[in-house]
Amino acid sequence: MAAETIPTLHYFDLGTLGRGEVIRLFLRDAGIEFKDIRHRYGTWSVESDKFKQQGITRTGKLPALIINGTILNQHVPILRYLSRDLGRYDGETNHKKFQVDAVADNYIDWRAQWVANIGNPSDDYKNKFLPMYYAAVAKYYSENNGPYLLGDKITYADFAVYQSVDNDERIGALPTELPAEIVKLREAIEGRPNIAAYIKENRPNKA
Amino acid sequence: MSTVTLHYFGLGSLGRGEIVRLFLHELNIDYEDVLYTYDETWPSVNKAKDVSLTGTLPVLEIDDLRLYQHLPILRYLSRRAGAYDGETNHEKYLVDAVSDIYNDWRTGWVAQLTAKSPDYQATHVDKFHRLFTDFYSRDSSGPYLLGNKPTYVDFAVFQALDNDECIGCAPNPLSEPLTKLKEAVLARPNVKTYLAERATAK
Numbered sequence A: 001m002a003a004e005t006i007p008t009l010h011y012f013d014l015g016t017l018g019r020g021e022v023i024r025l026f027l028r029d030a031g032i033e034f035k036d037i038r039h040r041y042g043t044w045s046v047e048s049d050k051f052k053q054q055g056i057t058r059t060g061k062l063p064a065l066i067i068n069g070t071i072l073n074q075h076v077p078i079l080r081y082l083s084r085d086l087g088r089y090d091g092e093t094n095h096k097k098f099q100v101d102a103v104a105d106n107y108i109d110w111r112a113q114w115v116a117n118i119g120n121p122s123d124d125y126k127n128k129f130l131p132m133y134y135a136a137v138a139k140y141y142s143e144n145n146g147p148y149l150l151g152d153k154i155t156y157a158d159f160a161v162y163q164s165v166d167n168d169e170r171i172g173a174l175p176t177e178l179p180a181e182i183v184k185l186r187e188a189i190e191g192r193p194n195i196a197a198y199i200k201e202n203r204p205n206k207a
Numbered sequence B: 001m002s003t004v005t006l007h008y009f010g011l012g013s014l015g016r017g018e019i020v021r022l023f024l025h026e027l028n029i030d031y032e033d034v035l036y037t038y039d040e041t042w043p044s045v046n047k048a049k050d051v052s053l054t055g056t057l058p059v060l061e062i063d064d065l066r067l068y069q070h071l072p073i074l075r076y077l078s079r080r081a082g083a084y085d086g087e088t089n090h091e092k093y094l095v096d097a098v099s100d101i102y103n104d105w106r107t108g109w110v111a112q113l114t115a116k117s118p119d120y121q122a123t124h125v126d127k128f129h130r131l132f133t134d135f136y137s138r139d140s141s142g143p144y145l146l147g148n149k150p151t152y153v154d155f156a157v158f159q160a161l162d163n164d165e166c167i168g169c170a171p172n173p174l175s176e177p178l179t180k181l182k183e184a185v186l187a188r189p190n191v192k193t194y195l196a197e198r199a200t201a202k
Helices: A020-029 A045-054 A074-087 A095-114 A122-144 A155-171 A180-190 A196-201 B017-026 B042-048 B070-081 B088-113 B123-134 B152-165 B174-186 B189-201
Strands: A006-012 A035-039 A062-068 A072-073 B005-009 B032-036 B060-064 B065-068
Touching: A006 A045, A006 B065, A020 A074, A020 A155, A020 A196, A035 A045, A045 A180, A045 B088, A074 A095, A074 A155, A074 B042, A074 B088, A095 A155, A095 B065, A095 B070, A122 A155, A155 A180, A180 A196, B005 B017, B005 B042, B017 B070, B017 B152, B017 B189, B032 B042, B065 B070, B070 B088, B070 B152, B088 B152, B088 B189, B123 B152, B123 B174, B152 B174, B174 B189
Parallel strands: A006 A035, B005 B032
Antiparallel strands: A006 A062, A062 A072, B005 B060, B060 B065
């Protein structure tokens, strides 16, 4: 990675909600210093063309990570870019890489549903979609005995799944009973040295 | 080698499974198609036959594995072939980013099947047509996202154009970079016959 400039993350002032926070967690965990720019969420839709012209985002959407002189959009592809750059946070064999990718893809489907349910989560989302999502993801986790998807080694998908739990909790939609694999993942992430304090600071209600 | 089997719905060229079919043809991998009816009976059929753990299709059986989620399947097949992806980290990112944008397009397309919104073409199709065109304009040395080198995402974007056309919502006019992509995929030796037969069946 180019040492002369530190990466800049552009996202919204949404606390831990939304796609950008997954990247923040990942960067902190990896020990990568970055500029954390938080734009006002409310005015983004009218300003997105301006930011596009300024070279902050290519697609008009956020998050955008400016790194090594390029603008990167789309949050899960950004995680994979960083993982390849670091040579860590992914599986090693084709099958392991697939498992990580498949869980991340389940998370992407989850995110689309979550965005549609922020204001007032529907019964369908809470009682049907979420139990199915967490059960499907837990099934992948059960293959390697946890706490992470691939066992002892953390990958980029773990941060994404962790954020789905966090974000569902914050909109009051998290199922009361989560699969044991997901509970175990949550504890493991919250205990990671580089991010434990950061997570705790942003979760004032949790002991 | 064990038989390769693709489980999907009987939807012709529509939907996620067809991209996997097209890509298997491109890779010259023989496979067996198992088709299910796309209606309210699917959950009980799935339960009885135990096809998909997530309840979603496509599912690809290959190398003694059951693979889910169509884009991860394409990436698995690309790594297996040692081809159809970028070479540098940034090239791989571009292929991944456009496939993620395609995924966003797909979510909207699926919703439109039931929503039948009158503005779908003016909003959704137009927005993604611009995004795809922007990315396909960056390397004009060839028709594909990465110029002369086809990657898995080209098949996904090709199918997005096809599927919008199938529901009567093709981008009009189709931009030059995307017209070139469409022509290039249609002419690829391993998929040419398959796509020609598919067009006649429509």
